[in-house]
Each structure stands twice: as C-alpha cells, then as structure tokens.
Amino acid sequence: xxxxxxxxxxxxxxxxxxxxxxxxxxxxxxLGQWGVAWVRGHDTSxxxxxxxxxxSEAPVAEWADQPIALPDTAIDxxxxxxxxxxxxxxxxxxxxxxxxxLALVGEGTDTPADRxxxxxxxxxxxxxxxxxxxxxxxxxxxxxxxxxxSATGVEDPERFANHRRFLSQxxxxxxxxxxxxxxxxxxxxxxRWPVDDDVRISSPFGYRIHPVLKTKKLHNGVxxxxxxxxxxxxxxxxxxxxxxxxxxxxxFVILQHxxxxxxxxxxxxxxxxxxxxxxxxxxETIGKSGNTGRSxxxxxxxxxxxxxxxxxPAPYRRGGPR
Amino acid sequence: xxxRVMGFIGKLDASLAVTxxxxxxxxxxxxxxxxxxxxxxxxxGAIGRFLADVPxxxxxxxxxxTVGLWTAVALELLVTIWAVRTLSRTxxxxxxxxxxxxxxxxxxxxxxxxxxxxxxxxxSWVIAMAVEDLFPLEQxxxxxxxxxxxxxxxxxxxxGFLQLVLNAPVPKRRVEGWVYVLPLALVGWFAARYGLPIWxxxx
Numbered sequence: 411x412x413x414x415x416x417x418x419x420x421x422x423x424x425x426x427x428x429x430x431x432x433x434x435x436x437x438x439x440x441l442g443q444w445g446v447a448w449v450r451g452h453d454t455s456x457x458x459x460x461x462x463x464x465x466s467e468a469p470v471a472e473w474a475d476q477p478i479a480l481p482d483t484a485i486d487x488x489x490x491x492x493x494x495x496x497x498x499x500x501x502x503x504x505x506x507x508x509x510x511x512l513a514l515v516g517e518g519t520d521t522p523a524d525r526x527x528x529x530x531x532x533x534x535x536x537x538x539x540x541x542x543x544x545x546x547x548x549x550x551x552x553x554x555x556x557x558x559x560s561a562t563g564v565e566d567p568e569r570f571a572n573h574r575r576f577l578s579q580x581x582x583x584x585x586x587x588x589x590x591x592x593x594x595x596x597x598x599x600x601x602r603w604p605v606d607d608d609v610r611i612s613s614p615f616g617y618r619i620h621p622v623l624k625t626k627k628l629h630n631g632v633x634x635x636x637x638x639x640x641x642x643x644x645x646x647x648x649x650x651x652x653x654x655x656x657x658x659x660x661x662f663v664i665l666q667h668x669x670x671x672x673x674x675x676x677x678x679x680x681x682x683x684x685x686x687x688x689x690x691x692x693x694e695t696i697g698k699s700g701n702t703g704r705s706x707x708x709x710x711x712x713x714x715x716x717x718x719x720x721x722x723p724a725p726y727r728r729g730g731p732r
Numbered sequence: 733x734x735x736r737v738m739g740f741i742g743k744l745d746a747s748l749a750v751t752x753x754x755x756x757x758x759x760x761x762x763x764x765x766x767x768x769x770x771x772x773x774x775x776x777g778a779i780g781r782f783l784a785d786v787p788x789x790x791x792x793x794x795x796x797x798t799v800g801l802w803t804a805v806a807l808e809l810l811v812t813i814w815a816v817r818t819l820s821r822t823x824x825x826x827x828x829x830x831x832x833x834x835x836x837x838x839x840x841x842x843x844x845x846x847x848x849x850x851x852x853x854x855x856s857w858v859i860a861m862a863v864e865d866l867f868p869l870e871q872x873x874x875x876x877x878x879x880x881x882x883x884x885x886x887x888x889x890x891x892g893f894l895q896l897v898l899n900a901p902v903p904k905r906r907v908e909g910w911v912y913v914l915p916l917a918l919v920g921w922f923a924a925r926y927g928l929p930i931w932x933x934x935x
Contacts, residue, residue: 418748425759563931
C-alpha cells in the first residue's frame with residue numbers, strides 16, 4: 411500500500427462521501443440545490459425545503475402505558491396521523507383500512523376495523539409497536555436502530571419513538587406510516603364517550619342554522635343533553651392543553667391525545683381544578699356538565715379534532731351514532 | 733499488480749495530494765455540517781420544549797416548536813459559515829511549540845478545537861450510519877460502515893482538529909470569536925450528547 415501513502419485517493423474519497431451526504435441530506439445541501447437551480451433558471455420549487463431533513467418534534471402528549479383492550483400508548487406521531495389513515499379518520503368509519511394494514515390483519519368476515527382491534531389486542535402484551543415496525547421494515551433495520559440508540563445512551567431504546575431517529579429517512583418514513591397510522595387509529599377507535607353511552611345526540615356535527623345567531627354555521631361537535639352536574643369523563647388518556655372559561659364555550663377543557671387527536675368539553679359547570687400540563691387518564695372525571703357560555707340549555711358540547719380540524723365524533727361512539 | 737501500474741497509481745495519488753489544499757477543506761466543512769445537522773435535529777425539539785414552558789401566550793401549541801425548528805436551521809447555517817471562516821483563517825505556518833501557541837491564545841483559538849472535535853466526530857458517525865444503511869451486502873454493512881466512519885474521522889475530523897490547534901492564527905484581540913461561543917457551545921453539546929456512540933457504554 412506504499413503507493414497510497416500520500417492519501418490523495420483516500421482523501422478524495424472521504425471528501426466526496428461527505429460532500430454528497432451534505433448535498434443530499436442537510437438544509438445546507440438544500441440551500442445549495444436551490445441556488446444551483448436558481449442560477450441555471452430551473453424550477454426551484456422542486457428542490458427540497460430547508461426543513462425537509464428534520465425529524466418532527468411536534469408536541470405529543472405522553473402518558474403511562476396501560477394494558478387495556480386497546481393501547482393507550484405514548485406514540486410520537488410527529489405532524490399527526492399520516493395518510494391514508496388521516497382520511498380514514500376524517501371520513502368517519504375507518505373502513506376500508508389502508509392496504510398495508512389490511513395485509514397485516516388479514517381477511518375475514520368481520521370488518522377490517524374489528525380485525526384491527528383484534529390484532530392489537532393479540533399483540534398488545536407482546537409490543538404492538540414492535541410488531542408493526544417489523545412488519546413495515548423487517549427486524550434487521552429495527553435492531554440496527556435499537557443498537558445505535560443504545561450506543562448513545564437513549565433510555566428504553568426498544569420503543570419506536572426512542573429509536574426512530576436512528577433509522578434511515580426512508581425506513582423511518584415506512585415504519586412511521588404503519589406504526590403511527592395504526593396506533594393513532596387505535597386512539598380514535600378506542601375513544602370513550604364522555605357521558606353515558608345511552609345519552610342521545612340532540613344536535614349532530616355538521617352545518618346547521620345556529621339557534622342563537624340564526625346564521626348557517628358549522629356545528630363543530632355534538633351536543634349531548636345531560637343535566638347540570640353530570641360527571642364528564644376524559645375520552646382518552648392525554649394531557650390538558652387548555653382549561654378555562656370564555657363567553658362562548660363557557661367553562662371548558664381541551665385534551666391532547668396521541669395521533670394528533672384532541673377533544674374539547676364545553677359549557678361545563680365545574681373544571682375539577684384541571685389546568686394546562688395536567689395528565690389525565692381515559693375515563694377520569696375532568697369536571698361536571700353545565701350551561702355556561704353561549705348555551706340554550708344544559709348540555710355538553712363535545713368536540714373531536716384531528717390535527718386541529720373538527721371531525722364528527724359520532725362514528726366513534728360504541729355502537730355508532732344515535 | 734505490476735510495479736509499473738503501482739508506480740502510476742502512486743504518482744496519481746501524489747498528484748492528487750498536491751492539489752489537496754484546493755478541496756480538502758470542503759470535506760472538513762461538510763463533516764462539520766453533518767455533525768451540526770445531527771445536533772440541530774435534536775436541538776430544535778429542545779428549544780421548542782423550552783419555549784413551550786415559557787409563560788408566553790403562543791398562538792397555538794406548535795408555535796414554540798416552529799420557532800425551535802427555524803432556530804436550529806439558523807444555527808446550522810451559522811456553524812457552516814463559522815467552519816468555512818475558521819478553516820480559511822488558519823495560519824500558514826504551524827506553531828513552534830506550546831509557548832508559541834500560548835502566545836496566540838484567544839477565545840476563537842480555544843473554542844474552535846473544543847467545538848470541532850465532537851461535531852466532526854458526530855459527522856463521521858452520520859457517514860458511518862449512512863454507509864451501513866446503503867451498503868448492499870447486509871452481513872458486511874456494519875463493518876464497512878464502521879471502517880468508512882473511522883477513515884473519515886481520521887482524514888477529515890482529525891486533520892481539521894490538528895489544523896485548528898497547530899495552525900492557530902495570531903489574534904488581533906484575545907476576545908475575538910466570543911460572539912460564536914454560545915451557538916457553538918449549544919451545537920457542540922448536542923453533537924457530543926447525541927452524535928457520539930459512546931454514552932451507552934458508560935456505567
């Protein structure tokens with residue numbers, strides 16, 4: 411090897427590797443690509459964004475895992491539910507499920523949603539996140555990422571949320587689509603109704619003539635007519651992101667759950683001292699119903715949001731809308 | 733391989749080595765950018781979480797994280813500019829010894845190598861992981877990735893560090909470079925904490 415002792419080839423090789431990595435995988439490279447496209451008069455909109463190479467750090471409520479029929483799991487879903495799960499949730503019943511999930515839960519006579527619930531039930535004890543990740547990218551890449559996370563001293567490296575950064579960008583994307591999608595979907599599939607299941611919906615979700623303002627307006631939730639003082643339960647485990655009072659919603663609580671899902675409870679009479687940052691578990695009593703704010707009578711106005719956009723909660727009631 | 737071919741390759745290698753000052757710095761800067769990006773990818777969330785705890789009425793819960801993200805991008809670009817400037821400012825002649833170096837001490841000359849080492853080593857690990865992920869033979873991927881990472885650490889991170897120490901420029905003022913200290917410390921700490929695969933081995 412004496413003929414290589416001046417490191418000319420070696421240095422050229424490592425420089426090329428480093429420069430290619432920067433060019434293709436960093437904001438500095440994205441800026442360079444934009445500059446080259448601009449100078450050459452090419453379309454600059456096709457170059458990657460400066461933010462394209464960052465793993466998302468969107469706020470996600472974290473809470474302790476509870477082995478229940480469906481997982482209340484702390485999952486890092488970044489910007490929220492990925493497509494096509496987002497559409498599945500937004501359009502009400504998650505049926506049909508995306509092809510990757512159908513492949514996972516298999517064929518059967520019951521609905522895909524039922525099969526998904528059964529699959530999650532079956533895998534819950536044995537780590538459903540891990541099973542989903544293996545189904546998406548295989549065990550080899552998963553183990554590699556876990557080893558890398560361990561080497562940097564990451565706590566609980568087996569969790570997808572804790573080792574996903576150590577996957578290649580493509581592998582992370584593939585795994586996240588299935589893990590975040592299915593686990594996020596399980597959050598809405600497992601919503602608990604905030605009052606007794608048999609309480610009818612007096613005013614459904616959708617456009618209607620507002621009873622007070624007399625204008626056509628989106629009714630962004632469902633009204634559940636319950637007497638003042640009825641205990642209200644958290645629809646899912648999560649974190650209080652806002653609790654307070656205003657002239658429209660009266661006393662209200664907003665909870666952030668996993669999967670980009672949030673729920674809001676309005677016109678309450680009591681808040682039970684909940685404030686931003688408090689953790690709540692599914693079914694926990696968060697306050698009492700009332701008639702505060704802009705309200706025509708005692709009821710709970712219950713809102714379900716996916717990444718901030720109101721969606722109809724009725725399909726997620728046990729037994730469907732009534 | 734015949735002696736003639738080896739001789740030709742040797743000459744070519746020597747010729748490339750002669751032109752090294754023209755392009756070697758590009759790889760050194762690139763390595764720092766990779767390490768800084770790894771750090772920034774963790775830093776954005778940390779800044780976001782810090783801002784979210786500040787008692788300010790943010791328009792919504794994601795605003796502090798958006799601010800954190802753009803701050804991390806800005807820091808990454810700042811580090812890139814710093815790396816180019818620092819390498820271009822190194823002195824032509826090496827320091828004669830410890831006394832000579834001590835006579836040249838400045839905030840810039842002290843902070844530079846301290847920052848350089850963790851960030852460029854984190855960059856080497858980024859390359860090692862990327863090679864491991866891309867190498868087609870799965871059984872050999874880890875070994876090849878590690879070897880390339882070590883080669884990069886030796887030829888880019890190591891040479892850059894020595895250049896900063898041994899070719900420290902004569903400062904105009906001792907405090908020069910102080911404006912970079914806070915951003916460099918932030919990025920350097922995150923690169924050391926999240927970009928070096930050593931913490932898991934420590935007790």
